[in-house]
Structures are given as structure tokens and as C-alpha cells.
Amino acid sequence: MHELSIAQEILSSARAALQPYPGARLERVRVAVGELTAIEPELLRFAWEALLEGTPEAACDLDVEWRPAQQLCATCGVPKARPPRGWLPVCGDCGGPLRVDGGQELDLLQVSFVVPDGENGHERDD
Amino acid sequence: MSETIDPRQKILAANAAAAAALRSSFAAAGTLVLNLISSPGSGKTTLLEATTRRLVQRLRLGCIEGDIATERDADRLRALGIPAYQILTGGACHLDARQVHRALDEAVFPPLDVLFIENVGNLICPTSYDLGEDFKVALLSVAEGDDKPFKYPAIFARAEVTVITKSDLLPYTSFDLDAVRRQVTTLNPDGVLLATSSRTGEGVDAWCQLLADRLAGKRRQPA
Ligand SMILES: Nc1nc2c(ncn2[C@@H]2O[C@H](COP(=O)(O)OP(=O)(O)OP(=O)(O)O)[C@@H](O)[C@H]2O)c(=O)[nH]1
Ligand SMILES: [Mg+2]
Ligand SMILES: [Zn+2]
Numbered sequence: 142m143h144e145l146s147i148a149q150e151i152l153s154s155a156r157a158a159l160q161p162y163p164g165a166r167l168e169r170v171r172v173a174v175g176e177l178t179a180i181e182p183e184l185l186r187f188a189w190e191a192l193l194e195g196t197p198e199a200a201c202d203l204d205v206e207w208r209p210a211q212q213l214c215a216t217c218g219v220p221k222a223r224p225p226r227g228w229l230p231v232c233g234d235c236g237g238p239l240r241v242d243g244g245q246e247l248d249l250l251q252v253s254f255v256v257p258d259g260e261n262g263h264e265r266d267d
Numbered sequence: 268m269s270e271t272i273d274p275r276q277k278i279l280a281a282n283a284a285a286a287a288a289l290r291s292s293f294a295a296a297g298t299l300v301l302n303l304i305s306s307p308g309s310g311k312t313t314l315l316e317a318t319t320r321r322l323v324q325r326l327r328l329g330c331i332e333g334d335i336a337t338e339r340d341a342d343r344l345r346a347l348g349i350p351a352y353q354i355l356t357g358g359a360c361h362l363d364a365r366q367v368h369r370a371l372d373e374a375v376f377p378p379l380d381v382l383f384i385e386n387v388g389n390l391i392c393p394t395s396y397d398l399g400e401d402f403k404v405a406l407l408s409v410a411e412g413d414d415k416p417f418k419y420p421a422i423f424a425r426a427e428v429t430v431i432t433k434s435d436l437l438p439y440t441s442f443d444l445d446a447v448r449r450q451v452t453t454l455n456p457d458g459v460l461l462a463t464s465s466r467t468g469e470g471v472d473a474w475c476q477l478l479a480d481r482l483a484g485k486r487r488q489p490a
Pocket of ligand 1: 305306307308309310311312313314340387388389432433434435436463464465466467
């Protein structure tokens with residue numbers, strides 16, 4: 142169950158990203174998870190809930206964007222339609238070999254947060 | 268008021284930074300580093316024992332063992348005369364780069380030609396964690412079945428080398444080596460596949476040759 146470690150990394154990265162906004166509370170975090178990262182979105186969401194349970198940020202949602210890998214024809218370079226989580230042996234059009242592209246994403250995309258009233262503004266470096 | 272920012276960063280950025288630091292120190296030392304990943308009991312330690320017996324006179328070998336509990340695997344390699352450090356993860360299902368960094372600080376290995384990092388027995392969790400290795404090795408034993416690459420695509424897509432272990436068991440199973448080869452090639456067209464038996468020694472020379480070639484290749488590269 143490494144999804145818990147991944148959830149912890151997401152949480153600490155998201156919190157680090159909020160450092161310029163004193164008092165900010167996490168509201169929603171969006172991540173991209175590739176098919177070839179060995180991370181299951183469903184387990185990641187469970188881990189996220191377990192991690193935040195009982196904290197002031199327990200209501201913070203985790204949106205997981207699933208990024209499937211693509212199989213491209215090595216000859217014509219065109220992505221071929223593959224069944225979900227299934228793999229094509231060769232290019233259906235020319236019979237040539239396929240290469241695998243993408244599916245390695247494991248990215249923090251977006252962090253939404255609220256700054257409570259009374260916290261006057263935020264300083265940014267830029 | 269609700270606000271949104273787009274950090275666009277790697278979730279495992281901290282691990283990636285630790286791995287990059289390890290990679291440059293391994294490059295400076297000229298040490299070839301392998302990260303061995305497989306299910307429990309696929310024969311990682313036994314292959315390292317067979318490898319050590321063949322190479323210990325020629326190359327300076329060392330090993331970091333990752334397990335949830337016991338010093339058993341490190342002891343097996345120390346018994347063959349190479350330095351080995353046991354990381355006990357206490358339940359965690361994978362090694363990360365910071366653990367490897369701490370292990371190297373504590374172990375104080377002599378200069379090494381090849382460092383083997385045997386990950387915690389698990390075909391899934393170790394996949395995403397870069398340990399600063401030159402390449403990952405996925406091991407799959409004949410008894411586990413020939414459908415595994417497509418069932419666990421992440422590791423077989425990433426491992427530069429796949430080693431089929433326990434090839435001496437092929438006559439007793441319906442394991443189809445060509446089917447595995449096709450799956451691995453589909454996921455990883457540039458991947459190398461070797462079949463080995465640590466029991467009979469089949470394929471172990473080819474595996475040792477691969478290590479020697481990769482080490483020579485690394486030493487030729489400007490660090
Ligand atoms: N027949 C046969 N058995 C083997 C071979 N290699 C290993 N074994 C047996 O498989 C079992 C597990 O081997 P290990 O080398 O301990 O496996 P491991 O992958 O290191 O296991 P963990 O560290 O627990 O994940 C032992 O009983 C070995 O004797 C082989 O080539 N042929
Ligand atoms: Mg072992
Ligand atoms: Zn084609």
C-alpha cells in the first residue's frame with residue numbers, strides 16, 4: 142500500500158505550495174496519475190481520506206486525473222486505440238511494432254484553497 | 268475567498284532530488300548500481316549469491332538489502348564475503364532514495380564496482396521510486412506464471428532488464444517463455460530479457476556479462 146506514502150507526498154507538496162498564503166486552508170487538490178506508475182486512483186483517494194481524517198482539512202478533495210499510456214506505431218507514429226488496460230501486440234494497420242508512450246505522469250497539477258477573512262492578502266516573490 | 272494555483276510539479280520531487288544526488292555520487296565513484304524488483308521469493312537474493320560466487324574475485328561488489336524484517340538476506344551475502352547493509356523498512360513496501368542515502372552513510376562501504384540494491388519483495392510499490400540506480404531489473408520466476416508482464420505493466424515497462432528466474436522449473440510448468448518475451452517487448456521494446464537458473468547456473472554467465480558490459484559502458488562515459 143504505497144498509495145499512503147504517495148498521499149503524504151501530495152499533501153506535503155500542496156502545503157509547501159501554500160507557504161506564500163498565510164492561514165490558507167486546502168480545499169481541493171488535483172493530481173495526474175499515469176497508467177504506468179503502479180498507483181491506483183481509487184486506493185490513492187482512500188489513502189487521502191484516511192490521511193486527512195480528523196484534521197481541519199478533512200473536507201479537502203483529491204481529484205485524480207487518470208493518464209493512460211498510448212501505443213504508437215513505430216512506423217507511422219499514429220496512436221492506436223487500445224482496450225482499457227489492455228495491450229496491442231502489433232499495429233492493427235501495418236502489422237509493425239508499437240512503442241509505449243506516456244503513462245508515467247505523477248504530477249501535482251492544481252491546488253485550491255481558501256484564505257479566511259481577516260488574513261490580509263498574501264506576499265508573493267514574483 | 269477561494270483561490271487556485273498550478274504548481275505543476277512532480278509529486279515525488281523530493282525523492283527525485285535525493286535520487287539525483289545519489290546518482291551523481293555513484294557516477295563520481297564509477298559504481299554501477301542496480302535496483303532489483305520482484306515479488307517475494309522470486310529468487311533475488313539467490314541470484315545475487317550466484318552472481319557473487321562468479322564475480323567476487325574480479326569485481327568489488329556490495330549490496331543494500333531492503334526487507335520489512337530480519338537481517339537474513341544481508342547475512343546471506345556477507346557469508347560470501349561482500350559488504351551488505353540491511354535496511355529494515357518496518358512494514359513499508361518499498362525503498363526510497365532517502366533510505367538508500369542513510370544506508371550508505373551508515374554502511375561506509377569500501378569503493379565498489381557494482382552495488383546491488385535488492386528492493387522489498389513486491390512487484391508494485393517499488394516501481395515509482397527512483398533510487399539513483401543505473402537501471403531497474405525486474406525478476407519473474409517461472410513458478411509465478413507467464414501472464415505477469417501485462418498484469419504488472421508498470422515495472423516491466425520501466426525495467427531495462429527483465430530476468431526470468433528458476434528456469435530449471437520450466438519442464439515442470441506450462442510457463443511460456445516466448446509469451447513473456449512478447450509481453451515484455453510490447454511494454455518495453457528496448458528492454459533486455461534473460462532467462463536464468465541460480466540452481467543449474469543456466470544464463471548466469473550471460474547475466475554477469477551484462478553487468479560487466481554495463482560497468483565498462485558507465486566507466487567510458489564522462490561523469
Ligand atoms: N528451483 C529453483 N529455486 C530457486 C532458484 N532461485 C531461488 N530459488 C528458491 O526460491 C526461494 C526464494 O529465493 P530467494 O532468493 O530468497 O528469493 P527473494 O526474491 O530474495 O525473496 P525475498 O527477499 O523474500 O523477496 C528459495 O527457496 C530459493 O532456494 C532457482 O533458480 N531454481
Ligand atoms: Mg531476498
Ligand atoms: Zn502502423
